[in-house]
Amino acid sequence: xxxxxxxxxxxxxxxxxxxxxxxxxxxxxxxxxxxxxxxxxxxxxxxxxxxxxxxxxxxxxxxxxxxxxxxxxxxxxxxxxxxxxxxxxxxxxxxxxxxxxxxxxxxxxxxxxxxxxxxxxxxxxxxxxxxxxxxxxxxxxxxxxxxxxxxxxxxxxxxxxxxxxxxxxxxxxxxxxxxxxxxxxxxxxxxxxxxxxxxxxxxxxxxxxxxxxxxxxxxxxxxxxxxxxxxxxxxxxxxxxxxxxxxxxxxxxxxxxxxxxxxxxxxxxxxxxxxxxxxxxxxxxxxxxxxxxxxxxxxxxxxxxxxxxxxxxxxxxxxxxxxxxxxxx
Amino acid sequence: xxxxxxxxxxxxxxxxxxxxxxxxxxxxxxxxxxxxxxxxxxxxxxxxxxxxxxxxxxxxxxxxxxxxxxxxxxxxxxxxxxxxxxxxxxxxxxxxxxxxxxxxxxxxxxxxxxxxxxxxxxxxxxxxxxxxxxxxxxxxxxxxxxxxxxxxxxxxxxxxxxxxxxxxxxxxxxxxxxxxxxxxxxxxxxxxxxxxxxxxxxxxxxxxxxxxxxxxxxxxxxxxxxxxxxxxxxxxxxxxxxxxxxxxxxxxxxxxxxxxxxxxxxxxxxxxxxxxxxxxxxxxxxxxxxxxxxxxxxxxxxxxxxxxxxxxxxxxxxxxxxxxxxxxxxxxxxxxxxxxxxxxxxxxxxxxxxxxxxxxxxxxxxxxxxxxxxxxxxxxxxxxxxxxxxxxxxxxxxxxxxxxxxxxxxxxxxxxxxxx
Numbered sequence: 097x098x099x100x101x102x103x104x105x106x107x108x109x110x111x112x113x114x115x116x117x118x119x120x121x122x123x124x125x126x127x128x129x130x131x132x133x134x135x136x137x138x139x140x141x142x143x144x145x146x147x148x149x150x151x152x153x154x155x156x157x158x159x160x161x162x163x164x165x166x167x168x169x170x171x172x173x174x175x176x177x178x179x180x181x182x183x184x185x186x187x188x189x190x191x192x193x194x195x196x197x198x199x200x201x202x203x204x205x206x207x208x209x210x211x212x213x214x215x216x217x218x219x220x221x222x223x224x225x226x227x228x229x230x231x232x233x234x235x236x237x238x239x240x241x242x243x244x245x246x247x248x249x250x251x252x253x254x255x256x257x258x259x260x261x262x263x264x265x266x267x268x269x270x271x272x273x274x275x276x277x278x279x280x281x282x283x284x285x286x287x288x289x290x291x292x293x294x295x296x297x298x299x300x301x302x303x304x305x306x307x308x309x310x311x312x313x314x315x316x317x318x319x320x321x322x323x324x325x326x327x328x329x330x331x332x333x334x335x336x337x338x339x340x341x342x343x344x345x346x347x348x349x350x351x352x353x354x355x356x357x358x359x360x361x362x363x364x365x366x367x368x369x370x371x372x373x374x375x376x377x378x379x380x381x382x383x384x385x386x387x388x389x390x391x392x393x394x395x396x397x398x399x400x401x402x403x404x405x406x407x408x409x410x411x412x413x414x415x416x417x418x419x420x421x422x423x424x425x
Numbered sequence: 426x427x428x429x430x431x432x433x434x435x436x437x438x439x440x441x442x443x444x445x446x447x448x449x450x451x452x453x454x455x456x457x458x459x460x461x462x463x464x465x466x467x468x469x470x471x472x473x474x475x476x477x478x479x480x481x482x483x484x485x486x487x488x489x490x491x492x493x494x495x496x497x498x499x500x501x502x503x504x505x506x507x508x509x510x511x512x513x514x515x516x517x518x519x520x521x522x523x524x525x526x527x528x529x530x531x532x533x534x535x536x537x538x539x540x541x542x543x544x545x546x547x548x549x550x551x552x553x554x555x556x557x558x559x560x561x562x563x564x565x566x567x568x569x570x571x572x573x574x575x576x577x578x579x580x581x582x583x584x585x586x587x588x589x590x591x592x593x594x595x596x597x598x599x600x601x602x603x604x605x606x607x608x609x610x611x612x613x614x615x616x617x618x619x620x621x622x623x624x625x626x627x628x629x630x631x632x633x634x635x636x637x638x639x640x641x642x643x644x645x646x647x648x649x650x651x652x653x654x655x656x657x658x659x660x661x662x663x664x665x666x667x668x669x670x671x672x673x674x675x676x677x678x679x680x681x682x683x684x685x686x687x688x689x690x691x692x693x694x695x696x697x698x699x700x701x702x703x704x705x706x707x708x709x710x711x712x713x714x715x716x717x718x719x720x721x722x723x724x725x726x727x728x729x730x731x732x733x734x735x736x737x738x739x740x741x742x743x744x745x746x747x748x749x750x751x752x753x754x755x756x757x758x759x760x761x762x763x764x765x766x767x768x769x770x771x772x773x774x775x776x777x778x779x780x781x782x783x784x785x786x787x788x789x790x791x792x793x794x795x796x797x798x799x800x801x802x803x804x805x806x807x808x809x810x811x812x813x814x815x816x817x818x819x820x821x822x823x824x825x826x827x828x829x830x831x832x833x834x835x836x837x838x839x840x841x842x843x844x845x
Contacts, residue, residue, distance in 0.1 A: 114759055117436040143440075219813070228817045253433075254756055265817035266751040269810050273753075273760040 104136040105404065106155035106181075108172060111142035113164030114253055114274075122379035123161035129400040130159065142166065150179055157407050158183040159400075161379060168376045169195045169248065184407040186375040190351040194373040197247045197279050200350060207349050209342060210369045212361075213238055214281040216247060219272055234280060235261055241283045244268060246275035257283070284371075286363035289329060291343035292377065292385040294355050294399070295406060298340035299388035303329035325384065327391045332366060339368055346373050354406035357385055434758050438767035444799040447767040449541075449593065449742060450790040451654050452713060456706070464696040472692055480688040482680050484510020484664070488691040491698040492664050495650060498704070499625050501639045507666050509676055510686045514623055514651035514663035518542050520682065521584065521619055521647060521665070522549045524674045531575060531582040535563050537745070537774030537783070539593045539621065542586060546776075553776045554582070560736065562589055562599025565606045572614065584617040584647070589637060591624040591741025594774050594785035598739060601634055608637055611645040617671070621649045624741035626707050629715035631739045638666065647671060652694060654742070655707045660690045714742070714789050717796055721788040724797045728804030730811050731824035735786075742789040747771075747782060748807060751814050754784045757806060766802040 107130065109123025110116050123139065130137045138153045140146065142162060150158070158181050166172055170191035176183045186194065193199055198216040205211060215234050221227035235242070244267040245255040254274040256267035271278040288304040303326045328336070343358035350356075350373055357377035361369050377385045379400075389399045438447045468476050488510050493503040511517050518541075526532065528550035534542065536555030546553050554575070556568045568585070575582060587607070589599035599607070611618050620637040638648035643666060651663035665675060679685075697703065721744055725735055735746035748754065754770040761767060771783030784803075788796055815821050 112437060112440065112762075114434050114437060114762070117433045120436070222813065222816050228819065231817070253759065265814055266753070268817055269751060269814050270753050270756040272813060273756040273810070 102134050102136060103156040103404070104138065104153070105130050105157050105159050106138045106140050106150060106153050107159045107161055108140050108142050108146075108167065109161045111162050111166050113162065113166060113168075114249070115164035118378055118380060119161060119163045119167065121381075122163065122383070125379055125381070125396070126159055126161045126400055129397045130404070132397055133401050133404075135404075142172065146172075147175065147179070150176075150181060155181060157181070157404060159404065159407070160184055160376060163376055163378065164249065168374070182408050184403050185354050186352045186356065190353055190356075191375045193350040194352060194356065194375045195248050197245070197372055198277060200346075200373060201279070203349055204346065204370055207345070209345055209349065210367065212243075212282045212284050212369050212371070214279050216277060216279045218277045220276075222268075231264060232261075235264070238280060238282045242267075243279075243281045243283050244271050245279050245281065246271045246273075247277035247279055249274040284361040284363055284369055286361045287329075287331075289331075289339055289360045289362055289368075290357055290384045290388075291339050291360065292355065292357045292388045293344060293347045293352070294385075294389060294394070295402060296344070296347075298344050299385070300328035300391045301331065301336050301339050302327040302384045302388050303331075304384075325382075325387060327384075327387050331362065335362060335366065335368070342368055342370055346370055350375075354403055355385065434755070434762065435767075435769075437762055443762065443765045443767050444791060444795045444802070445767045446786045446788070446791060446796070446799050446803075447769045448787050448790050450787070451658060451710070451742070452790055453657060453659070455709060455713065456657065460697070460700070464693055464700075467696050468689070468692045476689045476692045478688055480685045480691065482509075482685050483676055484508070484686055485688070485691050485695070487695045488662075489664075491694050492650065494698060494703075495626075495652075495655065496648075496666070499622075499633070499636055499639070501636060501648075501666075503666055506669075507643060507672070508664050509672060509679065510691060511663045511665060511679065512683060512686050513653060513658070513661045514621065514649050515541060515545075516679075516682070517647075517649040517663055517665040518545050518586075518619070518621070520675045520678045521671075522546060522551065523682075524671070524678045525583045525617070526551045531580050533568065533571065533582045533585040535587055535592065535595070537594050537771060537780055537785075538586065539588055540769065540773040540785075542621075543773070543776060546586075551583070555775060555777065555779075558592070558595055558597060560597050562592065562597055562603055563587055563607070565603045565610070568607070569610065572610070572616075582616060584619050585611070586619045586621065587637070588621045588623075590622055590634065591627065591738050591743075593624070593741065594743050594769065594771075595745040596736040596738030596741060596743045597745075598634065604634065604637055604640055608640045608646065611641065616645060618646045619649060620646050623649075623651045623654050626655055627711055627714060627742070628740040629711060629718060629738075643668060655710075656694065656697065656703065660693060662686065662690050662694055717788040717791070717793060718744075720793040720796045721786065721800060724800035725804075728801045730804070730808045732811050733807060742787055744786045744788065745771075746784050746786060748784070749811065749814070750782045752807065752810050753781050755781070757784075757810065760806045760810075761803055764802040764806060766799045768803060 107123050107127050109119045127137045127139055140149050158176050160167055160172060160183055168191055170188040173188045173191055201211050201214055217227055240260055242258045244258055254271050256270050258264045258267045290302045292299045305324050339360055346358050347356050352375055357374045359371045379386060386396050438445045486505050489505045489508050492508055496503045522545050526549040530551055532546055532551040532553050534553050534555050536557050554571060556571055557564050591598055618637060622636055638646045647667035649665055652660060732749045733746055735744050738744060755772055758770050769785040771780030774780050
């Protein structure tokens with residue numbers, strides 16, 4: 097529970113995820129910070145020998161710096177539970193709920209948290225149940241443009257923007273490349289916001305502003321230089337507090353622990369909607385959680401130290417239910 | 426231009442369980458270790474101090490004699506003063522760009538172009554204009570149209586970059602008539618051409634065609650050669666032969682970049698060439714690669730759906746396959762990686778968002794069994810997407826009528842995709 101005590105920390109990174117590269121960068125940066133904090137650092141590029149490596153290393157704590165499949169989806173967390181090794185971030189349940197966008201959106205709707213209208217399908221619905229017949233009805237209900245995305249892929253991979261019915265089939269084929277379940281979501285035109293939570297406290301809001309005059313370009317969100325980030329975001333009266341409040345409610349609703357990032361949209365009429373939650377947001381030089389922490393004077397080393405402390409406080413996986421969850425909306 | 430999504434995914438292709446048809450690597454596993462040992466001990470015994478020392482920026486004269494031998498094998502005479510020894514062929518692209526390009530200058534390249542040239546041109550802030558190809562290489566008629574258009578805009582390209590023989594990534598070869606016309610255009614318009622020829626000696630069938638440098642006589646054509654595909658890429662040795670004023674500037678640029686090419690590598694090449702049988706090794710590689718190419722072509726015919734088409738290279742290392750336009754090969758790569766197989770998505774060979782339904786397949790660096798299995802797996806995921814699209818639209822995608830064209834998207838398709 098104190099940074100004074102040196103720990104042997106296994107930093108889990110890389111793996112088979114499509115976000116391997118980002119994870120390696122997050123991991124390298126975390127390793128440097130842990131070293132400066134005086135801990136013994138053992139980097140592990142996660143692969144077939146993970147269990148053996150963990151048994152050999154016998155770490156006091158595992159720092160999970162993995163993004164996407166395995167790391168963020170609860171699999172690695174499950175293995176660490178079995179091995180009885182404390183680990184950073186959310187538990188199995190929090191990871192499962194947050195990374196399944198369909199499940200997360202259903203939970204949000206049930207709790208009265210605004211999230212864009214959507215329909216979700218798995219591949220068998222099209223292949224075996226003739227769901228293609230229902231596409232026209234979906235188009236009417238959601239109206240174009242429609243955002244098509246894989247249910248469980250983090251980052252912008254596989255997200256397509258269908259402006260008309262003609263765009264839909266190719267967009268669905270692309271999204272199914274990443275996952276057997278896809279989400280068709282009403283597009284919210286507005287400002288792109290992210291609220292990171294650290295130790296049950298919301299950090300300042302970050303706004304992502306795409307450069308140039310593209311109507312909307314998902315690629316731009318993730319290309320360095322094509323997006324600029326403003327933190328704290330300059331928002332209309334009250335919007336910051338509402339965004340932070342929503343983010344914290346989502347974090348609790350999904351059962352996240354220690355840290356997470358919640359992405360929201362602020363539309364022209366001032367309405368906020370929640371797009372998704374990321375249980376292990378990026379920790380690279382350009383990532384949003386470190387930027388938000390920095391805005392309130394928390395250095396990267398302090399951030400990493402805090403996340404490590406929270407790994408060992410034992411209160412994971414079943415966060416207290418959101419007291420307002422069932423009352424709101 | 427490579428998207429960040431593609432860059433991230435390429436990081437996963439390096440994992441050992443993945444059959445990677447994505448690389449561009451020659452197979453170095455059959456090079457005789459005895460030869461390597463003999464060459465190395467000869468240098469240790471006879472020229473240790475020299476091998477450990479700096480050398481002249483333009484390279485050692487004896488290395489240039491080896492280069493002259495390689496160029497003679499493709500019918501080009503070369504004097505020592507006509508060439509500079511470089512750190513791989515890649516350095517030639519960088520030095521030519523560094524020497525000639527000011528930000529905003531136009532460079533003409535093929536579409537698709539060598540993906541490794543793209544970041545170089547971008548780093549020097551060139552405006553790259555890509556000219557389409559078909560099965561006979563760069564469409565020289567479209568090149569002339571492009572030059573006319575640029576003329577009207579008051580813009581003069583700094584040079585034309587081309588891989589005329591067994592092109593990377595398309596695998597096609599420029600016809601003799603187009604080679605002649607391209608050289609004529611260079612003379613008429615006094616335009617420099619950078620001819621990149623790493624694969625010329627890796628011919629599996631058909632007659633040799635003269636390199637542009639030979640047709641031009643070294644007046645407007647700058648020639649890039651390399652030992653990477655005929656000996657070893659690890660030795661990092663290439664060269665540029667060019668008109669004297671250009672060569673002088675490149676020499677200055679190289680001084681700033683790395684003073685000189687590794688003397689040790691140069692002596693290795695010299696000692697290797699003195700043994701007199703460098704062509705035998707090239708012949709042995711050619712035999713291996715021909716079989717692998719045939720294996721890949723057979724596997725493509727067996728496993729890819731009728732809606733796909735691909736080029737049939739007479740040499741080199743690559744096949745370029747094009748799928749129906751509703752398949753995005755960057756997304757397809759994500760699906761393919763779940764089956765532990767990888768290729769290069771076509772978007773990496775374009776700077777303007779084209780190529781999204783194409784892929785580059787390498788057949789030199791995997792054994793025949795891996796090639797068969799890799800193509801089978803890719804074919805399976807492609808078929809799966811074709812079928813899914815059919816289910817979604819209620820239509821069956823049409824088969825490709827002919828494989829004559831290096832399937833570039835039509836302007837209408839391009840516009841449609843730009844909006845999606």
